[in-house]
Amino acid sequence: MKTNWLDYTLLTLVIIGAINWGLIGFFRFDLVAFLFGNLSWLSRIVYALVGIGGLYTISLYGRIKSGDEA
Template sequence: MNSRGLDYTALTFVIIGAVNWGLIGLLKFDLVAFLFGNLSWLSRIIYIIIGICGLYLLSAYGRFTDGKKED
């Protein structure tokens, strides 16, 4: 997988995590736990993947540009 594909995959997982945290904050509803079980092995793996993707996107923060330099 090229870097761009990895960037978009990581971004997708982080968006899923952000929506999940928004639901927890607003409605006290954990979508991941609802779909995969409360701290089941599968939901824990999803939480770990989302965390790793968040850390990866920290390193990719400066690469998300349209290719134009600002003056």
């Protein structure tokens, strides 16, 4: 299975999003809002990119499965 720069970039964004949700869940601390402002245009871009990354990583299920069969 060949991974490309897009896989690594979006997986990194998904990990950042997961860490942010963990911080929100455990400590009620939103790191993205802290760094970029509460729903500022920059924080909204970060949230949108994390969401797109999450949707994109759904494709990993199919690619991992097809990689195992090779």
